[in-house]
Amino acid sequence: MGDDCLSTVTVFMRVASCKLRGKFGYDDLFMLITLVCFYGWSVCLTVLCLNKGERHHDDLVLLGEAVVSRVTLLNWIAEAFGTIGLATGKVSIAALLLSILGPTNWFWHKLYLWSVCIVLAGLISISCAILGIIQCSPPAALWDSSISGDCIGAQVIADYGVFNGAFCTFVYATLAIIPSGIFFKLQMTLTQKWQLSIVFAFNILAAICSAVKTSYLPQLADSSDLTWSSYDIFAWNSGELFVVIFCGTLPTLRPVYKWMLRKNPLSTKEETEGSSWSQNSGGMRTMSRLSRHRAAPRSDHDDDRDSILILMGKPKSSWNDSAHDQYTGLSTKSTSSMNLH
Numbered sequence: 085m086g087d088d089c090l091s092t093v094t095v096f097m098r099v100a101s102c103k104l105r106g107k108f109g110y111d112d113l114f115m116l117i118t119l120v121c122f123y124g125w126s127v128c129l130t131v132l133c134l135n136k137g138e139r140h141h142d143d144l145v146l147l148g149e150a151v152v153s154r155v156t157l158l159n160w161i162a163e164a165f166g167t168i169g170l171a172t173g174k175v176s177i178a179a180l181l182l183s184i185l186g187p188t189n190w191f192w193h194k195l196y197l198w199s200v201c202i203v204l205a206g207l208i209s210i211s212c213a214i215l216g217i218i219q220c221s222p223p224a225a226l227w228d229s230s231i232s233g234d235c236i237g238a239q240v241i242a243d244y245g246v247f248n249g250a251f252c253t254f255v256y257a258t259l260a261i262i263p264s265g266i267f268f269k270l271q272m273t274l275t276q277k278w279q280l281s282i283v284f285a286f287n288i289l290a291a292i293c294s295a296v297k298t299s300y301l302p303q304l305a306d307s308s309d310l311t312w313s314s315y316d317i318f319a320w321n322s323g324e325l326f327v328v329i330f331c332g333t334l335p336t337l338r339p340v341y342k343w344m345l346r347k348n349p350l351s352t353k354e355e356t357e358g359s360s361w362s363q364n365s366g367g368m369r370t371m372s373r374l375s376r377h378r379a380a381p382r383s384d385h386d387d388d389r390d391s392i393l394i395l396m397g398k399p400k401s402s403w404n405d406s407a408h409d410q411y412t413g414l415s416t417k418s419t420s421s422m423n424l425h
Contacts (some may be wrong), residue, residue: 087326088126095119098156104339109183114176115332121169123326128162129318141309143339149229156227159314164213166321168253170294171209173328176203177259179290180335185266191265196258205255212248218242238307249298255293286331293324332403 095115102108132138135154136147144152178201185194220226220243225233245281267277297320301311 085323091119091122091326091329094330098333098336101339102337104343109179111176111179111183112336114172114179115191115329116172118169118176118325118329118332119173119273121165122329124165124168125162125322125325127396128158128165129322130371132158132162137311138311138315142177142313146354153227153229155311159310160226162318163216163314165217166318166325167209167248169215170326170328171206171213172323173290173332174209174252174259175202177284177328181263181266190266193262196262201259202257203399205251208248208251215244239305242302242304245301245304246298249294249301251289251292252266253298253388256287256294256423260291283335284335287328290324290327293320293327296320297324299315362404373403 093365098112098115103110132155135151137158141152144155146163178197182194182197185197189304217223217226220233220235222231222233225231225235234244264277264281267280272280299384300316300320303317304310306313
């Protein structure tokens with residue numbers, strides 16, 4: 085229940101951030117779907133445990149066939165919620181990166197995010213969830229032993245699950261690495277590049293959870309004791325869902341962070357207004373806001389770009405002109421021309 089509550093608070097803060105920005109994107113929508121799937125996952129596991137579903141199959145048989153059927157059905161429904169939730173989580177993170185890239189000319193980055201992280205990863209995960217539910221004909225033969233039917237072999241289901249898990253691990257790893265390749269091409273200080281990259285690099289935690297979970301997926305081939313063989317898979321899947329929600333939402337919380345600074349009576353005027361920021365004398369410097377020219381009109385992507393600076397604790401003025409121009413696609417000359425008008 086603790087991870088459910090913390091995930092809810094995290095997504096609630098993301099929605100609050102959307103309200104402060106006045107914008108609700110596809111990345112936010114898919115993260116909300118991920119949270120709903122997390123709820124479905126948690127409810128199914130709670131009901132499964134209340135029905136003694138954490139026991140060996142032989143122990144369940146002693147409680148009656150009705151209990152065995154109910155627990156088996158809940159087991160597969162929970163796996164469907166978990167698989168779909170992880171798919172929408174990956175789509176949300178990829179959509180956030182696409183919104184940050186905006187109208188830039190990085191074609192191959194966008195193509196990879198769309199084709200691999202969104203389309204391919206989504207299709208593989210959803211097909212895995214559907215296959216688990218309809219692996220028997222009729223489907224009820226999967227959980228009701230009194231119904232005869234033809235089912236796909238348990239080894240096939242386990243192998244496809246391993247393939248899906250391995251692919252998800254690969255996607256998480258790339259979603260942690262790709263942002264570094266983007267930010268390190270910008271003309272910023274090395275410290276800023278590292279700080280921006282670390283925000284998205286937390287997705288490597290999801291890759292670790294996915295890799296460990298995948299190592300247990302071959303146990304699904306043992307259909308004779310499904311409830312017991314699913315225990316480790318369920319434990320790591322819960323951790324993976326939580327990490328995806330938390331780490332996928334963290335880069336979007338800067339508007340909430342700024343709002344909290346404004347509401348904090350202990351914050352200084354400079355922190356509240358974002359007019360300047362100071363650092364200590366250990367090789368660091370003080371920078372003031374660039375206010376000599378009128379700011380260029382903000383695009384829809386400016387808010388997404390600002391949101392990834394939450395861990396930097398500094399205003400947008402700390403970006404130098406060349407990095408800002410490269411990120412927005414506006415040259416210094418074109419910006420000055422816009423300001424003259």
